[in-house]
Amino acid sequence: MKARILITMLTAAVVFFAGYAALFIAPDERTMHEIQRIFYFHLGCWTAMFTALTIAFVANIGWLVEHKPHWDWLSVSSVEVGVVCCTGGLITGILWGKPAWGIWWTWDARLTTCFVLWLLYISYLILRGLIEEPGRRATLSSVFGIFAFLDAPLVYVSNRLWRTQHPAPVLFGGPNSGLDPIMVKVLMISMAAMVAVMVIVLAERYRLERLRHEVDELRMVCQARAALSGDPAPSPASRN
């Protein structure tokens, strides 16, 4: 418990420092000035999403290798958190696009990949909602999760290949082409901050899943008891 509070406070400190650094310490960018600072949150979201989805991939494999429930809890938690980070990435992308390029959206490789991944992993969550039996749900969603993760680099590469043939509507040198060293440091801090926040939220979501499991087990005990004693079991509180 103490460890949890300590970690949360530490993360909050990193977050505040990252925010301050992004807004005030990082030097001004040549062409885009202030609005470029969104880049620190934007890449932070992207990094957090990638970390979450990698954890999901590992958890998917984990479930298929040994059918222990904690792998499934980790799978669904990390995918959900990954989708949340992706949403953050898309929103910051849009809010950066309008002032910087004059358009709300552009189909460059990174944004397109983010969008497709968002759709893919939302499909994962929808799939889970449509399979009743827990064991089968875990197995089939793990298979889908593995396919989705394998697809991610293919989506990126195909978009990259495609868009270099048809020149992008906007020239954007790429954030890593000759970054100022201070910018690099601020970027590292921002990414660390977002990943830390992601991990905390992931842990919360994992605990929620474990609670759900506990509720299901207790319900089964209640129903078994009722069946043995011949009384109809009183209806449990409705699930969310």
Next chain:
Amino acid sequence: MMQNFHFLFAAWIAVWAVFFLYQMSIASRAARLREEVEQLKQQIREG
């Protein structure tokens, strides 16, 4: 230039709002489930 600052601020708020709302949703679901755990445990103890 200053109008761009509004976008920057909006992005900053949006990112944390997304995480915050998600965390809130988890917390409320967890509270409801914990209540149900207590109820069920009570039932088992009585039955």
Next chain:
Amino acid sequence: MRTARAAAIVLAKELRLEFRTRELLNATIVFALVVVVLFSFSFEPTSAESRRLGPGLLWVAFLFSGSLMLHPSLGREQVNQTLDALRMAPISSFAIVLGKTLANFLFLCAAEAVLVPVFAVLYNVSLVGVWGRLTLVIVLGTVGLSVTGTVFSAIAAHARMRELLLPLLLLPILTPLLIAAVEATGSLFAVQATLERTWLAFLAGFDIVFLTASWLLSDFLLEE
């Protein structure tokens, strides 16, 4: 029993089943034609415009009709629980999945064989001199579509709303395939027909990755 032989037997069963009624094949071809006709109302199909937009339309038509056709692949097995009977046979799960994938591949190719000439005629696209290369691109694309489609059909078979779920799962996964196939087809439709090896390599790569994944995961797909 060796996987290849078992897969061939499953394939033969699927083919025999389908050719008894041919309902799936007929419906798929007609649906694809409907899509192609509908698209003609969304732009002016001059030769130049068709060369520009045609490849995209063609592949979208393949994907849509394909994802509708793939669903019964494993959906049919649910009715009399014939999948359980298949599973009890002394063959590997991959043999079953491979057999069905091959069957779907052949059905899709049959539908495309009808569709491509019709499309060329309706949209004034000249295919003289590019038939061989076009066939290669379409075959590579269809392999990817059948492999992923069969796997996801197996996944969706156990879920509710499976008719909607299959396209929902399948189409985002296929975006790289769509891009590569459309680009390759587009370059073949151009006045100076070319075919870049990049896209062919990409399509082949996509097929290999997902075929391997389906081989490794087939046991879990058909798990009890």
